[in-house]
Amino acid sequence: MKLTILGGGGFRVPLVYEAVATGATGLHVDEITLQDVDPGRLRTISAVIEGLREQLVAQGRTTRPPALTVTTELREAVAGADFVFSAVRVGGAEARTIDERVALDLGLLGQETIGPGGLAYALRTIPVALDIARTVADAAPGAWVINFTNPAGIVTEAMRTVLGDRVVGICDTPIGLVRRVGRLLGVDLVGGERGADVDYVGLNHLGWLRSVSVDGHDRLPGLLADDSALEEIEEARLIGKDWVRADGALPNEYLYYYLHTSSALERIVGSTSTRGEFLATQQGDFYGAAAEGSCCSSPLEMWRSTLHEREATYMAESRDEERREEDVAGGGYQEVALRLMTAIATGRSERMILDVGNVPAGHEADPVSRRIVPELPADTVLEVLCTVDGDGVHPRPVAPVELGRLGLMSSLRAAERSILEAAVTGSRQAAWQGFSTHPLVSSPTLGARLLEGYIAGHPQIDALLTRR
Known part of the structure; x- marks a missing residue:
């Protein structure tokens, strides 16, 4: 089995390699191909992965690590692939800083996926995403494309015009929310423990967890009424306990930017740098030091240190404290992607929150009555709970949207x-x-x-x- 990662020089790519190599789901991948337009970044991330592979073997965490190949050519990378991860960043971190500053200079929110910054990101990314989709359709027509490229909803929607249901968007924020709730209840909501169910609905970075059923009883109202429980849920701390209680749902953390726009703006403007500027400097330093061989530790060790700082400062403008360790560690989009791959490849059923079309596969001839959210257009990409198996991705019904x-x-x-x-x-x-x-x-x-x-x-x- 071959997995291709587009944007293979990206900073988080070693996380994907580690998840695949350790094979927690039992899926074996023979080859991982990294493709990126920047050969220098490819070399750096390849060096990190080589160190990671040696470490995983030494620790006994893998006995058959996937072979690693790299290329700057898109068609060469996707040819013969069974799965393609699309994680490109058109313009790099430097372009992200422009997205942010143009908006901030007008007194508007400057953020990667929310507001005008997200629209600018989409505008320059969609033509590239469509070219990727057309190349995959031609060179690897049987492949499944898993889209990580932000803003994930609109980019996935664009790619669906070429690839249809064989492209699925992934975001790790909904699964993080569900994991935190499940941890409080002592129930594996992520794995779909028998008798447990959730109702999550929205667009990418604009969604709500509206019910959490365990043995037929909705446990969410009890959590919302419990201040100590809400203190353990990052989204409730960000948005405000009183608000989530009044709203009757737990929001995706990105709702912070819609509900507390003025506060977010004030914090961003008051910071020494925007998030994009921070990452451009931090990751630029990492790639530069690794390329020059001037770092005092191995590329792998330096990468791990840089990664922890990156994750701990995520959405820092929304917090009065550093992100809690339990919210930094464990899981992420690479875990969701591996479970998705395993379900499709083996037929073993999984449940996960994904970005999918409003009309489930097989019901295109009768789209109005079959839409997940009837009030929205058929081609809208929604973020909802899905069942995945050997026949593909099957969105689950949701309650009427308020x-x-x-x-x-x-x-x-x-x-x-x-x-x-x-x-x-x-x-x-x-x-x-x-x-x-x-x-x-x-x-x-x-x-x-x-x-x-x-x-x-x-x-x-x-x-x-x-x-x-």
């Missing part, structure tokens, strides 16, 4: 749809509409200024929008 949540989802989806149109057609008007109508902007004047700023800051967007 009006307030549906309104926010619809507003965000409409803005993203305009950005998708702009990315495909090169329409400046569609891009302007997308930026203007995002729920964290809601201003044609600011939308126009955002568009001007991103055209000036990103050569990819400038080139894209000069088509028409």
Whole structure:
């Protein structure tokens, strides 16, 4: 079995290698191919993985580690692949800093996936994602594509226009929320312990855990009423215990940016650097030191130290304290991806929260009655609980979505749809509409200024929008 990782020089790629090599799910992968447009980053991450492989073998954690190959050529990388992980970052961390600063200079939220920064990221990424999808369809038509590239919802939606249900989006924030709740209840909600069920619904980075059933009894109201329990749930600490109690649901942590926008802006502006600037410096130092061989420790040891700092400071603008150790350690998108691969490859059923189409496979002829959320378009990518097996990914039904949540989802989806149109057609008007109508902007004047700023800051967007 061959796994290809696009964006293979990315900082978190060794996490995927470790998860696959140790084979906790019993799935054996013979070969992992890393592809990246930056050969220097490929060399660095390959060195980290080589050290990791030696360590895993010495510790007895693997006896048959996957062979590792690297290439800068997309078609060569995906040819013959059974699974393709797409984790590209168009423009690198430096482009992310532009996404942030253009918005912040206008008094708007500058964040990688939320608000105008996320739309700019999508606008320059979608053409690349579509090229990837077309190459996979041609060179590896039987492969499944697992998309990690942010913003995951809109990028997955774009790739689905080429690959259909064979592309699935993954985000680790919903599974982190479910894991924390399950830990409090003493129930394996992630693994789908018998008698346990959850209702999670939303878009990527805009979702809610609305019920947690154990033996037919919804345990969520009891958790929401318990201050000590909520103190152990990161999302409740971020958003506010009183709010989650009043709302009757536990939100994805990214709801912080919608519910506490002013506070988030104040904290970001008051910081010495944005998150993108921090990562550009931190990871730039890591890649530079590793390439020069000037680090005092091995590439693997330096990578582990840098990774811990990165994870501990995640969403730092939302916290008054460093992220708790139990929220840093354990699991992540690589775990979800490995479980997804195992279920498809072996037929062993798994349950997980994934980004999938609003119309389940096989029901395209009758989309309205079969939509997971009937009020949203059929091609919307939703984040919901799914069952995965040898026949593919099967979204589970959800309860009707409340009006307030549906309104926010619809507003965000409409803005993203305009950005998708702009990315495909090169329409400046569609891009302007997308930026203007995002729920964290809601201003044609600011939308126009955002568009001007991103055209000036990103050569990819400038080139894209000069088509028409």
